[in-house]
Amino acid sequence: MTATLLTAADRQTLTIGRAARELGIKRSEFDLAVHLGRIRTVPDEGGGGRRVAAEEIERLRRQEGFPDALTAAVRTVGTTEGAALMGIAPTRFTRLARAGLLVPVRFYLNRYRAVVWHYLAEELSQFAAEEANAPLLKGRTLPPDLLARLREGVDLRARNWRGRHGGFLRRQAGDHPWERAGAVAALLDPVQIAEIVPDPYERAHLYRFRPGPPVHGAPGSPTVLLAERLMTADDPHEIGWLRYDLTVAMDEARDLRPAPRPAPKPPAAAPRDTKPLRAEARETEPRGVELGVTEPQGVEAGVNEPQGVRAGQMEPRGVEQRDPEAAPTPQPPRERGLLGRLLRRGQ
Structure with missing residues (x-):
């Protein structure tokens, strides 16, 4: 081309x-x-x-x-081709890779959903050319400490790949604080992230910049789930370093650009108290007159009504209105006994 x-x-x-x-x-x-x-x-x-x-x-x-x-x-090789390039058996190549001496650069899943690791051919050639590594390649057995670790089931291939992949994510983030924090969070379990970033708005903003695994597949598919497991740190020392890096990255991100969050709601208006108004209205009313009751015509405010007449009622027709302060009309004395009765009849 x-x-x-x-x-x-x-x-x-x-x-x-x-x-x-x-x-x-x-x-x-x-x-x-x-x-x-x-x-x-x-x-x-x-x-x-x-x-x-x-x-x-x-x-x-x-x-x-x-x-x-x-x-x-950028040429990569698998286990078989890599072992041939280094002049060793594939089983020894696998042991050296599990012990962390050979760092994979990428992986893929075969049709049996088994992880196939690939390594840089240039790095394998450099490892084989160094004289210090000759005992690891030509000796009858591996060093005792290395064999002891392998018998314990150590396998650092995924961890070494995560370290290399994390460096790539940091380079891609550049100087953007939230992207740098997302690059670190990409290698941590969501439970670890929630402990370090308890604020839900900050955590949601962080997940916007958290890259996913470098595989293609539908979310929740076996391929994606396995890739997520390989991308998540599981070694205690590795988790400790990543937690520290995420804490530092989040502090820088908060200082430079805080996470967006909803605007605070305005305080609700306090209900209007009408009791003082009612008390004030009562004070302005004339004494003896209830609020909302119309005074009868002819009765001035502050003047007591004549006895026997209620406020707001009209006097019956034909009854002369009298001044309550005027003296009563004198009546002639009435005779008692039989003479009195005869006189009243005559009237």
Whole structure:
């Protein structure tokens, strides 16, 4: 595959697929080169993923041995091919990898859903070329301390892969505080994250930047579930370091950009107390008159009504209204006895 010339429209940034074609390598090789930090990418301003600057393409082209050197740097091999490259048996290769001496760079699941680890061929060749590692490759048996650890069931392949993958996630995060915190949280169990980030709004914001496992599959599928298990730290020392890193990253994220949260609700208005108004209304009423009762005509406020007449009632017709303060009309004395009765009859 030959590289093409960049047009004027592509002088700024290129998509990942276009950049791989410009470099003359496969898409899987390009992704691994980005993962290893050999190719720098930039975020897409339109939110469409990562892109590659045109200057980065020119920098890679100017390197010595391009493109064969770049292709050799991202070549990966499995257990069988790696053992042959190092001149040892596959069983010894597996023991060295389980002991943490050989670090895998990627994995995939075969049709039996078994994890298949891949290693950088360049790193295996360097390990075999060092004289200090000759006893591990040519000796009849491995060192006793190493054998004791293997008998205990130690397997550091997943942990070493997580360490390498975590470095890749941190590089991708750059200087963004919440993305750096999300890169650390990607390797921790949700229970551990909840203990470190108890605030639900901060935790929800953190999960927006928490990358998932580097596999393709439907959520909840066996492939994704197994990949999530491999990506989650299970060693106590590893968990301790990740918890500390997440605590520091969250402190920096809070200081630089707090997590969004709903606006506080305005306080409810206190109910209006009408009792003072009622008391004030009573004070303004004239004495002896109830609130809401109309005074009878002809009776001034503050003057007592004549006895026998209620407030608001009209006097019967034909009854002369009398002044209660006027003196009563004198009546002639009445005669008693028989004479009195005769006189009254005569009237």
